[in-house]
Amino acid sequence: MLYAILAYHEEDTVSAMSPDEDAALMAGMMKVHDKIDRKNRLGPAARLDKTGNAVTLRGPGEPMVIDGPFAETKEQLLGFYVLECDTLDAAVAAARDLQRVNTSAVYEIRPITLYLPGAAVQGD
Template sequence: MTQYLLSVHHGADEDPYAEDPEAARPVFEAVDRFNQRLRAEGAWVFAGGLEPIDTTTTVDATGGEPVLTDGPFAEAKEWLGGFWVIEAPDLDAALRWAAEGSRACQGRVQVRPFQSA
């Protein structure tokens, strides 16, 4: 089976729960149900939610000494909010999982296969 990254992306100006974090509870519960289904069907590999983008530190070690910068490397239109790594028999199955995950987290989900070894 192929492993796929299902990544949840938010727009730069999207933080629907910033003012009322309690409003996120139904979304977290829906994502938990989705995670349980992934596990039950054997598709689960790993998943995680990420802290807000302003907690980012960028490391650039392409020169002589590593340079650490607070925040993302560049202003972005989107930011990564979380992800799943799943196993699926093909892209169509991964896309079905992504649609279900998108519904659960109420966000856009990108699907990318991992490189084969």
């Protein structure tokens, strides 16, 4: 089963890191990535750009492109991982490893259903 691990953090906190602090954090994260990859479970992983550089497509009919996202939340979605795990518990364990390194981040683990042309939709 594929799982998304969505990484939330306070964008201002991450932006305020010095280059050395960011490099140290990423070195720790890469160790966790390597651990997950050794189990052949790590798929795409990405750090998202600042929310101020994002746009949102919104509205019925012909949607408008607007600045954003705008949400009343303390944390923003700043990155994601895609993992293949046998169980939700295995995906949670991988997220725990990530959180041990990036202690102030919040991780959401969510199953993924793929929609591929010509393939049957997976059921729950």
